[in-house]
Structures are given as structure tokens and as C-alpha cells.
Amino acid sequence: MKDVAILVPESSVMQAIADPRYLLTAVNQFMAVSGKEPLFNVQLVGLKKEVILNDGLFTVHTDKQLKDVNKADIVFIPALAGDMPTAVAANQELIPWIVEQYDGGAEVASLCVGAFLLASTGLLNGKKCSTHWGFAGELREMFPEVEVVDGSIVTEENRLYSSGGANSYWNLLLYLVEKYTDRETAILASKYFAIDIDRNSQAAFAMFKGQKDHPDAAVRTAQEFIENNFNDKITVDQLADKVAIGRRSFERRFLKATNNSVLEYIQRVKIEAAKRSFESSRKNINEVMFDVGYTDTKAFRTIFKKITGLTPIEYRNKYNKLVLK
Incomplete structure (x- = not known):
């Protein structure tokens, strides 16, 4: 039997507390039907007996308080809500307990932006982590x-797990179900909850918004030029000349400020424009390609799939808002 502690932090998302409990309880039922012993002892754990969420809209009754939990095998940290620094600050009292459980051998999994609370423990320093694409920066x-x-969608390193944005945490839950039970049970759960079990990227859902919250005015000027002229061919030398900085220095400053190389930034702006066009117009692949400044079909397809995880045709068929005939 695995003792599962689902944390109930202040300023957390109700659904990210209820869903793991629902799934793991259902898996117990699947196992019972097949003649096996239930595997998960699932409990909601918090600092108080009752935790009020969403400005009083929900009240969660915890099964146990932290002081009464000796050892957990798995700890889930649900998604936080609202302003992340504020939400993390409101849950500082949970951090020593999370660290204590991890040091005692527990596996710790954050769901979506629960990664902020997991990161605040220091356990993720030097390690990989996933979160909602909109909060990665x-x-x-x-x-x-x-x-x-x-x-x-799912990242695992040294008994620490994290998931991508929003409903992506269902894939992490299935990943852990398969780890602790078997593939057959995980597939049954995926069918029951209508989840694509092998989805491994949230790239198709991501909307690229260049990081401009930095103090480098020259880099911001270059970013704005790229975003206003994405349909043209733009070179690094052209941008460096525009802001009167040597190429090497410009590339170094751009990467530091935006977490993207200049070429990556240009590509992501162009592909973001292509995505919007595929979603809202009847233009064919070549028309969209030319609109965003590409002339090489193979290069466009390769870069598009690298960034979104889908080919241009797959993306258009999946997300176009119009009926394509």
C-alpha cells in the first residue's frame, strides 16, 4: 500500500486537489474489480482541518494535518492560484514538511504551477522541472x-516529478499510475478519464510572448523590430547594426535578456504568426509560409514541427476555427 499525501495549500486550485484523489481512488476500484488489493491510501493533508479556497467559494476538509503524518510514499503539490510570489509566501510553513518527506524517501510531484512551491523548497536546484508554458519565464x-x-508534459528527476500546464497534470498522474501498477491499468484509467496517455508535449498549446521584462533597452528595440517585421528576412547582423552593438555582444545580451538566441526568437515569432493564421484563415500552407517570411517549404515544416510538435497541416486541422473544405 502506497501512502499518498495530497497537500491542500492556501491559494491553491481546487480541481488540482480533487483530480488526483479521484484518479487514484478509481484505480483502487479498477484493481479491486480485477481481484487485486487496492494500492493507494489517499489522504488530503494540510496545516488546518479546513482550508478555505477561492475567497471562500470552496472549503476543503483535510483528512490529516501535517503534524499527524509520519511518513508518506508520494506527496502531491497541487497547482497554486493567483500571483505566484504571494501564493508561495502564503505556504512557507509547508516547505519544511515537504523537504522532510523527501529526505525520508518520499516521491514528490508538483502539478502545473505547483512547481513554484516545489521549487521554493530548494529540492529542484540543479534539476529539471516542467510547469505551465505561460509561467515558465x-x-x-x-x-x-x-x-x-x-x-x-512530464519531467522526472531523483524522485521529483513535475507536469506541464493545466490538464497536462493528468498525464503525470497516469505516468505514476503506470509506474506503480502496470501499463494495462494505466491504459484503462486513460480510457475511463478520456486522456491521451502518451501525450508528451504542451508545445502545440503554447503561445509565444517574448520576454520583455528586462532592463536592456537595446534588446527590447530588437525584439520589437522582429515582431513588427516578421514577414521579412531578418538577420542577426541587421539587428546588431540597428541597435549599434557588435554582433557577439548583441547575441550574448539578447540571450541573457530573453532566454532565446536571436535566431530562436525570430523563428518563434514567425511560427507564432503562422499558428494564428492557421487558426483563423483559409490560407493554405504555402500562403502562410510566405506570409511569415519563409520561402523554403522543408525548412518551414521542420521549424514549425520543432516548435509546436505538429506539422503545419496537423496544426491547421486541429485548431482551425473555420470549416475547411
Whole structure:
């Protein structure tokens, strides 16, 4: 029997508390039906008997308080809500307990932006971590010693697990179910909850927004030029000349400020524009390709798939808002 502690932090997302309990309880039922012993002893754990969420909209009754939990095998940290620094600060009392459980052999899994609370423990320093694509930049900024993995659905390192954004945490839950039971049970759970069991990237859902919250005015000027002229062919030398900085110095400063090389930034801006066009227009692949400044079909397809995880045709078919005939 695995003792599972699902934390109930202040300022957390109700669904990210309820879903792991629901799934693991269902897995216990699947196992019972097949004549096996239930595997997970699932308990909601918090600092108080009752934790109020969403400004009083929900009240969660915990099964145990932290002081009453001697040892957990698995600890889940649900997604936090609202402003991340504020949410982390509100849950500082949970941090020593999480570290204590990990040091005692527990596996610790953060769901979506629960990664911020996990990172605040220091356990992720020097290790890989996933989170919601929209919060990756903020996580890097708050915790520079953590290696944030862009676009990943599930990340695992040294008994520490993290997931991508929003419903991506269901894939982490299935990943752990398969680890502790077997593939057959995980597939049954995926079918029951209608989850794509082998989805491994959130890249297709990501919307690229260049990081401009930095003090380098020259780099911001270059970013704005790229974003306003994505349909043209833009070179690094052209940008360096525009801001009157030597190429090597410009590339170094750009990477430091944006977490992207100049070429990566240009590519991501162009592909983001292509995605928007595929979503909202009837243009064909070549038309969109030319609109965003590419003339080589193979290069466009390769870069598009590298960034989104899908080919241009797959992306258009999946997300186009119009009926394509």
C-alpha cells in the first residue's frame, strides 16, 4: 500500500486537489474489480482541518494535518492560484514538511504551477522541472537555479516529478499510475478519464510572448523590430547594426535578456504568426509560409514541427476555427 499525501495549500486550485484523489481512488476500484488489493491510501493533508479556497467559494476538509503524518510514499503539490510570489509566501510553513518527506524517501510531484512551491523548497536546484508554458519565464526568474524544461508534459528527476500546464497534470498522474501498477491499468484509467496517455508535449498549446521584462533597452528595440517585421528576412547582423552593438555582444545580451538566441526568437515569432493564421484563415500552407517570411517549404515544416510538435497541416486541422473544405 502506497501512502499518498495530497497537500491542500492556501491559494491553491481546487480541481488540482480533487483530480488526483479521484484518479487514484478509481484505480483502487479498477484493481479491486480485477481481484487485486487496492494500492493507494489517499489522504488530503494540510496545516488546518479546513482550508478555505477561492475567497471562500470552496472549503476543503483535510483528512490529516501535517503534524499527524509520519511518513508518506508520494506527496502531491497541487497547482497554486493567483500571483505566484504571494501564493508561495502564503505556504512557507509547508516547505519544511515537504523537504522532510523527501529526505525520508518520499516521491514528490508538483502539478502545473505547483512547481513554484516545489521549487521554493530548494529540492529542484540543479534539476529539471516542467510547469505551465505561460509561467515558465516567471519560474526561471524566481528560481534561476532550476532547469525549466520548455514544453514538456512530464519531467522526472531523483524522485521529483513535475507536469506541464493545466490538464497536462493528468498525464503525470497516469505516468505514476503506470509506474506503480502496470501499463494495462494505466491504459484503462486513460480510457475511463478520456486522456491521451502518451501525450508528451504542451508545445502545440503554447503561445509565444517574448520576454520583455528586462532592463536592456537595446534588446527590447530588437525584439520589437522582429515582431513588427516578421514577414521579412531578418538577420542577426541587421539587428546588431540597428541597435549599434557588435554582433557577439548583441547575441550574448539578447540571450541573457530573453532566454532565446536571436535566431530562436525570430523563428518563434514567425511560427507564432503562422499558428494564428492557421487558426483563423483559409490560407493554405504555402500562403502562410510566405506570409511569415519563409520561402523554403522543408525548412518551414521542420521549424514549425520543432516548435509546436505538429506539422503545419496537423496544426491547421486541429485548431482551425473555420470549416475547411
